[in-house]
Amino acid sequence: MGLEGFLERVRERRTEAGAPATGPSPGPVFLIGTGPGDPGLLTLRAVQLMQSADVVLYDRLVSDDILRLVHSGARMVYVGKQAGYHTRTQDEIHELLLEFAEAGATVVRLKGGDPYVFGRGGEEVQYLASRGIRVLAVPGITAAAGICAELGIPMTHRGVATAVRFLTGHSREGAEAEASLAEAVAAAADPHTTLVVYMGLGTLPKLVEQLGAHGLPLGTPAVAVERGTTAEQRVAFAELGGLMDATAAHALRSPTLIIIGKVVALAPGWGEWEAAGRPRELAAAAWSARAALPDAAAAVLGRASAAAEEGEGRRRGGRREAAREGEGAAAGAA
Known part of the structure; x- marks a missing residue:
């Protein structure tokens, strides 16, 4: 219809x-x-x-x-x-x-x-x-809260981090927007602040450069997480200076959340990464408690209804149809 x-x-x-x-x-x-x-x-x-x-x-x-x-x-x-x-x-x-x-x-x-x-x-x-x-x-x-909980990273921690700041890697174009982002990064270059960057893969090189230029040590613990809290979750631990290499080694793609700050070292996965000799790639973490939990939707709502299962094909089709429409429009414009 x-x-x-x-x-x-x-x-x-x-x-x-x-x-x-x-x-x-x-x-x-x-x-x-x-x-x-x-x-x-x-x-x-x-x-x-x-x-x-x-x-x-x-x-x-x-x-x-x-x-x-x-x-x-x-x-x-x-x-x-x-x-x-x-x-x-x-x-x-x-x-x-x-x-x-x-x-x-x-x-x-x-x-x-x-x-x-x-x-x-x-x-x-x-x-x-x-x-x-x-x-x-x-x-x-929000992704920051969900993924930090998933990895065991407290966004604030007594004696380690007294503040948390959210930034987005997607911003409006133009000199004013660039200046605004640079100002936000400068304020976040604080060893006692946890920095969480949404959609930051594309601007990661500039982010690392600016944080270092404003005095944040390149040895600061960091982690990049693709599709956090889902079955497709992938995690790359690294020090700030090596974060670009780590994301490239894992071939991380959007949506990826980046967390930078001393609190990252409190995560069980950081200890596992260090114990393994800080490899560029680390096998999927066995320390996530989520894997041991029962399916929440099934537990609370009962088994998925047949109608909902039938609707899955319709929803996937909707994504494909929208993509085809966009491709057709792009071809027409060309």
Whole structure:
């Protein structure tokens, strides 16, 4: 069913449910943080809303395990973005959210991590609220908290780290943005501050150079984590000066979180890496407690419903369809 057909069906359903003859009132929009990837880290509120939404717009960072928890009757719309390729611009995402809400649909917007931590949630709330749409944000465990807990890294620790700072490797272009980032890096070059960098692989060489230039020792413990808290998690420990080599040796890809600071040395994995002679590559860690835990979704919600399993193929197809549309548009532009 096409988009217009789906919207018309939503309008009809709202009218049958007793909406005014003048048309249904706008539906609510819920911005939901899905955490770093492990469905066991979702909030109860998030799952409740995923089970009742009419339409779900989801990002690239939302894991397939989490998408399986969306009920099979929801319309799934992939709006993922990555470097060099956006299936939808941010303005287009705003317009889609508004269109679905104005049709009377209950709209869920799934975002990796927390919607208000480098998730552009504030922009979406401002856009919708200014047009009379009710919006509620449901917090998620941000990647920094989830991955540090996974690895056993306390972001603050008495006598070791008294502050933590979040930075993003993705920033607006231009001299002003560059100056703002340089200022933030300078403030973070403190041996008693834990620095967490989201999406930082592309800017890692510049980051290491600037931190060193501002006095942070290149021997500072660091770790890069790809797809943390998921079955695809990969971890590269290194001192700051060797972090670029370590990420290259592991061929880490986005999404990767980078953690820099003395607290990294408190992780069990750091001790394992040192005991192994600080190799450039280290086998998958056996010290993660998550592997021993039962499946959270199955334990709390019961076994996955047949409808949810059937919906998985539909969701994967949605990602592929969006990718094909983007490739076709790019070819046309060329």
